[in-house]
Amino acid sequence: METTLIFVKPDGVQRGLIGRIITKFEEKGLQIVGLKMMKLSESLAKKHYSVHKGKPFYPGLIKYVTSGPIVALALRGPRAIETCRKLMGATFGYKAEPGTIRGDFGISGSFNLVHGSDSPEAAKTELALYFGKKELCDWKPALMEQVFGSE
Secondary structure (H helix, E strand, C coil): CEEEEEEECHHHHHCCCHHHHHHHHHHHCCEEEEEEEEECCHHHHHHHCHHHCCCCCHHHHHHHHCCCEEEEEEEEECCHHHHHHHHHCCCCHHHCCCCCHHHHHCCCCCCCCEEECCCHHHHHHHHHHHCCHHHCCCCCCCCHHHHHCCC
16 A cells, blocks of 8 residues: 655635545545645745756745645555546646546646655655654545455
8 A cells, every 4th residue: 555645736725626636536546544734834845846946937836835725635545646646637737638637627837736746755755744643544444345456
């Protein structure tokens, strides 16, 4: 089982899409093990996006993700990172396939509704930025075998 970080960005929150976005992940069978709404500080945003420091879009990215609240999710399931990235769709809504979060709800080349960890290493680092160890809830869904099979 893999655990990954997803967050609904300020544009998704402002547009009232939190529930619809979370529903996509839940309907796929991913398990919510952490959930919180928060406003990113500039220092947390800079830590999170440090890999992009120095790139032309970096200042705008920091301004965007700190402009309003986000909803952070820790999601768990087999191949959770790959599954979440497919559900999110291509980075820009106008390039994303219908049926994906960005394909169904996005059209912008700047605002893209959600963030998702892109590797196990990134997930571990990012989860630690948003959730303390005691904030993740280890639980077993009653229908786990029906959703995941015998994995």
